[in-house]
Every structure is written in C-alpha cells, then in structure tokens.
Amino acid sequence: MISVLILNGPNLNLLGKREPGIYGSITLDEINALLENEASLLDLKVCCQQSNHEGVLVDAIHATVDMHQGLLINAGAYTHTSVALRDAIAAVKIPTVEVHLSNIYSREAFRHHSYIAPVAIGQISGFGAESYRLGLHALVHHLRR
Numbered sequence: 001m002i003s004v005l006i007l008n009g010p011n012l013n014l015l016g017k018r019e020p021g022i023y024g025s026i027t028l029d030e031i032n033a034l035l036e037n038e039a040s041l042l043d044l045k046v047c048c049q050q051s052n053h054e055g056v057l058v059d060a061i062h063a064t065v066d067m068h069q070g071l072l073i074n075a076g077a078y079t080h081t082s083v084a085l086r087d088a089i090a091a092v093k094i095p096t097v098e099v100h101l102s103n104i105y106s107r108e109a110f111r112h113h114s115y116i117a118p119v120a121i122g123q124i125s126g127f128g129a130e131s132y133r134l135g136l137h138a139l140v141h142h143l144r145r
C-alpha cells in the first residue's frame, strides 16, 4: 500500500488560534483527521508529523527512504528560507507536493519565493485545509500514473 508522509513545519501546530483571518479556524489535528479519512477512501496510508525545528524536518525527510513513497509538505515559513529542506528533498528524491493554506502570492513579497517549489512535482496554495486534500489527490495521481 502506498504510504505518504504529511509534514508540517513551524507554527502550524498553532492552527485554529493563529491568525484565523489568514489561516482559518481549523486545527492541525482536524486537518490530519480529514487527511486520514481521505487516505482510507484512496486506499493509502498517511503518517502525519509536525515540527518547529528545521533539523527535525530534514531528519523526517531523510527517514522517508524505504518508508514512504510520497511527501506532502507545508514547510510554513521555512518554505521561503530553507535551502536545507530543499536539499533534503532533492537528496532522497521523494515525489513531493508543496501545499499552503493561504495564497502565498497574494501576500507579502517575501512569501512569493519558495525554495521547495523547484524540487516539488507541483504546489497548491490558497485553498485553506482543502489545499492539503487536493495536494494528497495530486500526489497519489502522480504516484499511480
């Protein structure tokens, strides 16, 4: 069975309380429950992890080898700063879909650049929790094509 790692970066543990005007009122636990439900409909396994620490996220990407066939990532602010996360994805060559709750291109200029995008299959940005569900479908479509 296909297994997908769902990886969330810094401050996403605060979803629900964090800037609800931008990120909505859904919590990360609720997003993960939605994805677990979607995974059972799609007949695949998901494993959900979150960390506020760049090195822990790098380690989680390394650990996908032989464990997961795909990566769905919301790297939070590290999207815009982390060469290390980009290099980790490139190193293990795991098929990756990048997601964001908000539309990063309609916000501050510093959010318009993603270090992850060039090593991802594609990116979904701006649909709230639905970005994750759409991203999971896109990733599985790619893996099963």
Ligand code: DQA
Residues within 6 Å of the ligand: 010, 011, 012, 074, 075, 076, 077, 078, 079, 099, 100, 101, 102, 103, 104, 111
């Ligand atoms: C985010 C967008 C990032 O710019 C921000 O730093 C986040 C969340 C999103 O999901 O919209 O932490 O990745």
